Amino acid sequence: MPTYEYNCDNCGHKFERLQGIKAGSLRKCPKCGKSTLKRLIGTGAGVIFKGSGFYTTDYRSESYKASAKSETPVKSTEKKETAAKPAKTDSGENKSKKK
Secondary structure: OOEEEEOOOOOOOOEEEEEOOOOOOOOOOOOHHHOOOOOOOOOOOOOOOOOOOOOHHHHHOOOHHHHHHOOOOOOOOOOOOOOOOOOOOOHHHHHHHHH
C-alpha cells in the first residue's frame, strides 16, 4: 500500500496516510475539520526488499552458473580425527594395580 501526503489549505496541516491504491483521497482535515485537504504529488518511497536478498548473480545465465560451479573446489567428505575420544581414566588402571 502506498503512502500519500496531504496538505490542508485552511490550517496548513501536513501529514502522510497509508492507503490502498483504489482508495479515494481524503477530503476532511483531521486537525481543523474543514474539507480543504489536497493530496500532494509525492516523490515516492524507496524500495523495500524482503527475504534472503537480491543479488546480481541471482539472474545469471545457466552457462555462467555451470562454469562457476566447475571452478569451485570440491569439499572433502572425509571426517577428521579430531572428534572427541573418551577420556582415559586412572580409576580403572589404579584399581587393577591395587589388587
